[in-house]
Amino acid sequence: MKSRSWKAAALGIAALALGGALRAQPFSSAHWKSKSEMVGGPQGNMTTESELWMKEKKVRVKTKAMGMDMNVVKSGESVYQWREGETSGMKMSSKMRRRGGASMEYVEKLEDIRTKGKKVGTETVDGHPCDIYEYTDTESDRPMQQKYWLARDLRNFPVKVVSETGGMKITTINHDIELGASVPDSLLTPPDKVKFQDMSEMMKGMTPKN
Numbered sequence: 001m002k003s004r005s006w007k008a009a010a011l012g013i014a015a016l017a018l019g020g021a022l023r024a025q026p027f028s029s030a031h032w033k034s035k036s037e038m039v040g041g042p043q044g045n046m047t048t049e050s051e052l053w054m055k056e057k058k059v060r061v062k063t064k065a066m067g068m069d070m071n072v073v074k075s076g077e078s079v080y081q082w083r084e085g086e087t088s089g090m091k092m093s094s095k096m097r098r099r100g101g102a103s104m105e106y107v108e109k110l111e112d113i114r115t116k117g118k119k120v121g122t123e124t125v126d127g128h129p130c131d132i133y134e135y136t137d138t139e140s141d142r143p144m145q146q147k148y149w150l151a152r153d154l155r156n157f158p159v160k161v162v163s164e165t166g167g168m169k170i171t172t173i174n175h176d177i178e179l180g181a182s183v184p185d186s187l188l189t190p191p192d193k194v195k196f197q198d199m200s201e202m203m204k205g206m207t208p209k210n
Helices: 002-022 094-099 110-116 199-206
Strands: 029-039 046-055 058-065 068-075 078-083 088-093 118-125 128-137 144-151 157-165 168-179 195-198
Touching: 088 199, 110 128, 110 144, 118 144, 128 157, 195 199
Parallel strands: 088 195
Antiparallel strands: 029 046, 029 168, 046 058, 058 068, 068 078, 078 088, 118 128, 128 144, 144 157, 157 168
16 A cells, blocks of 8 residues: 555655756757655655657657656557566546646646746756746646746746645756657557556546436
8 A cells, every 4th residue: 555655655755856946948858857756645745757759749758767767658638557577557637637636637738837927046967057937736626836946048837846835845846857859659659568557437437427
C-alpha cells in the first residue's frame, strides 16, 4: 500500500511539472528534463527526476522515483499512466486528471499567465534571463498558487515553477531544454502490451442512479 501511495505521488509530481511547463508553449515540439522536490505532501517529502517529450499537444513524461520508472502519456482528451515493465495501467480523461489536483490540460496558458498573473520581478536561472510571474491555477480541486520563471531566450519556456496548495510545495527545475526537437510518434503512443483500465467508465458505474 505504501508503494502504491509513493507511486501515485510521483505521478502527481510528474503531471504538475508537465502541466506547468507546457502552459507556455509557443513551439510545436520540445524535449527536456526536470527535477521536482515535494515538501509537505501526503506521503512526506520526496524528489523525482523526469524526462519529457512534447509534440503537437501530445505529451510523454517518464519519471524516476523510489526506484520505480513511471510513465504518463497525454493524447487528445485521454491520459494514460503505467509503471515500466507492468502490463496494466490506468486511462482517464484529462478533466478527471485535473480534478485530482494535477493539471494535464495543455491549453496555451502563456497569455493567461501574463495577463491574469502578476509580474513580480526578473532573475537569471541557470544562465537564462527570466521574467517571474505569480499566477493562481483554479483548474484543480483546490486553487494552486504558482510562480513561473519564464526564460526570455527560450520563447518563455518555464525553467522553474513553484506550486503551493494545502501546505504542499512543489519546486520544479527544467533543464537540457531543446525546443523544436525531433520527437518520434512511438514515444507519444500508449504501448499495446499494456492493458489500460478506463477509470472514467468505472466512475460512471459508481454514480448513484436517481
